[in-house]
Amino acid sequence: MAQKNKLQFIILGLLNQQPLTGYDLTKAFDSEIGEFWQAQHSQIYPQLKRLESQGYITHEITISGEKLEKKLYHITPTGQALVRDWITTGTPELTASKDEFILKLYFVQTNQDPRLPEMLTEQLQLHTEKLAHLKMRLKTVFPTVTAQKVHYGHYLILQHALGREQYYVEWLQQTLAALPTV
Amino acid sequence: MAQKNKLQFIILGLLNQQPLTGYDLTKAFDSEIGEFWQAQHSQIYPQLKRLESQGYITHEITISGEKLEKKLYHITPTGQALVRDWITTGTPELTASKDEFILKLYFVQTNQDPRLPEMLTEQLQLHTEKLAHLKMRLKTVFPTVTAQKVHYGHYLILQHALGREQYYVEWLQQTLAALPTV
């Protein structure tokens, strides 16, 4: 029941690129991957155990410094097959998204509402900042066309996130501009 | 714990426009509102009870036909105050979104991958259909500029959803076009 466990595939996908620790995975979910999927470490560690018990991954213990143990997870051939299947299988359900702010706008009944300018301006600032941030990241991570080809998938999603944000900013600007002048 | 109950505000927002039954609310979540928030009836009915016990809404029983009882929910002044607060309070947390398909692309390591064309084409079709659907709805629901002003919030979100979809379609097209020719 409930929705299908997609987190497992994403973890496997990440481990398919290189061995990682739970901590590394957690970081991935709030940097690269974070634009399109989120997960906390409290969700990741148990999932790793489950994947290991199912034979999709194994771990190797490495020592950092004097005695800090790290579990470096590796994907197994079975795990690799699972990732391939997941990617190859179609994705017919357009993942539904939520946006609290847009809904608030929905409940504003008229374009005369005095709260609109500040509401839109706040979001414009937030999204403009995020856009700037994404632009910078794209520039630093993929300075050359060659780099884009080497980490193709990473380039694609960063660039998609940027375009999405760009749209949001432009929409906010247009909506603000279209408000009746007081 | 876990995230703040936003569903309650959305329900109150809807009831603030007009009295509705649980069934009506459920429908709203898979039509108008559905682009930006989703909820099933199994989540809505219990929430209505909670809101009523807290004094934010009341219900009135109406009879359809011979004996079918409907509960028509009305918002109370306290409920209205709560909606106002929710809307007026800033929305600094950009609701994180998920997109399974984009993640699959992330795991495709190179733009030479033979699976890419079909993957992108499938999504292009899905999103093109959705875009067409949204365009039609915008045209039928808001044929005139006057209609846009009367249901301003509704117009805003429909038009935002459309633009968002437009971007997605264009991005897919560009990404497809940029693939190396075989």
Next chain:
DNA sequence: CCATCCATGTAAGGAGTTACATGATTGG
């Protein structure tokens, strides 16, 4: 008459968040 929709609920379970808990390492 019968399929589709209207209408309302509950149960079970997985997904996801926040908080609790602990300890080592590194760099300034």
Next chain:
DNA sequence: CCAATCATGTAACTCCTTACATGGATGG
């Protein structure tokens, strides 16, 4: 030395989905 980060886990709780369950109304 001390703050920030690395590193791993569990507990509690809410959110959300799927399934179970029931019955009336409507239109062709």
